Amino acid sequence: MTRAQRYTNIAAVVLPFAAFFAAVIVFWNEAITWRDVIIMVTLYVIAALGITIGYHRMLTHRAFQAKPWVSYTFAIMGSMGVQGPVINWVADHRKHHAHTDEEGDPHSPHVGPASEGVLGPLKGLYHAHIGWLFSEQGRANRRKYAPDLMEDPGMKAISRNFHWIALGSLALPALLGFLFSGFTLHGALTGFLWGGLVRVFFLHHVTWSINSICHFFGTRRFGTEDHSTNVAWLALPSMGEAWHHNHHAFPRSAQAGLRGVEKAMDPSMWVINGLERLGLVWNVVRITPERQAEKQAQAGGAAAPVKQAA
Structure with a gap:
């Protein structure tokens, strides 16, 4: 990982985190409106579906086929989640499945870290949730784990321009706040705060919880060789x-979600x-x-419920 990539990761973790606490502690009841909530929720859903449908189910696991413009649209939506370039994300996740x-x-x-000392489990949860971003993210060999995307000019272009898409996803809520507030600077600032930084904070931590919580606490019913779990209360926010x-x-x-209430919460x-x-995806x-x-x-x-997978 280059120094620039490391600093970018640090900024992507720290700035939304700081913005969240500033929003809650300093600005709550003073600088949030239903306009800001609508912008935040709408952009959260768009970016989250980009990650779950685009980055994950379609591009990482090929769970279905889609028209090229649909694939590219979801890759751009996923880039709005500010979780890294699409090819890097896919390579990291395929490596995760290869060595779960x-x-x-x-x-x-x-x-x-999870095997070291009394505090091992806490260290492991920290590593799975945030720590890996500073040591492992983006290090998976893209030629090995994502050769199909490396041969796709469209995906390479989207991945290469990730930083511009990410910046655009922060500028968009500011623009929407400006327009919907009657062209006010206050509307632009609160749109950027809630629809930009706070929205990224929520999506980051929901996604990272799949890496940490969903490999540590929850329920299991299938015969797998890993420690993965189902966590119902995270189902809707994680799409x-x-x-x-x-x-x-x-x-x-x-x-x-494979049965009953799981299907209703997917x-x-x-x-x-x-x-x-609509005929836009198949197989x-x-x-x-x-x-x-x-x-x-x-x-x-x-x-069976799992408190800690041994």
Whole structure:
């Protein structure tokens, strides 16, 4: 990781964090309006779906095929989440699946720091949540883990221009706040604060919680060789990604929520279903109940709570 990349990562973590506390402590009830909330939630959903549908299910796992302009649109939406260039993100995540919760996993809470001393679990959770960004993010070999994207000129262009897209995703809420407030500087500033920095803060920590919480606490029902878990209360803010144990059991599945209430709490799949009906995506991978039952039988058939995976 270059010095510039390291400083960029530090800024991407620290600035939204500082902005969140400034917004809550200093500006709450003084500098937030329904306009700001609408801008923040709308851009959060757009960027989150870009990460979950674009970066993750479509580009990392090829859970469905899509028209090129659809793929590029979701890659741009994901870049608005300020989590790194699309090719780097995909390479890191494929490396995670290749070495899940073993040496070589970029962000497991169960290897490296997690095995050292009494505070090992806390160190592991910190590493999986934030620490890996300063030591491992972007280090996966892109030619090895993402050769398909390296051969796609459109994806290379989007990845190369990530910083401009990220900056644009911060400028956009300021512009919207300016326009919707009647062309006021105050509207631009609060739009930037809530729809820009605070929105990035929330999306970052929800995404990073999949790396940390969803490999440490939660429930499991399938026979997998890792420590992945399902965490229901994270399902909606993560657009369904918190059904993470399901995902590790069936990585190519377009669905993370596989049954009952899980399906109702997988917003990313709602969108994929809609795109499929419009003919914009196809070959959507779904897991049959029979395959689920077979995989569940390997784990003894029970959904067991996990406090700490040993």
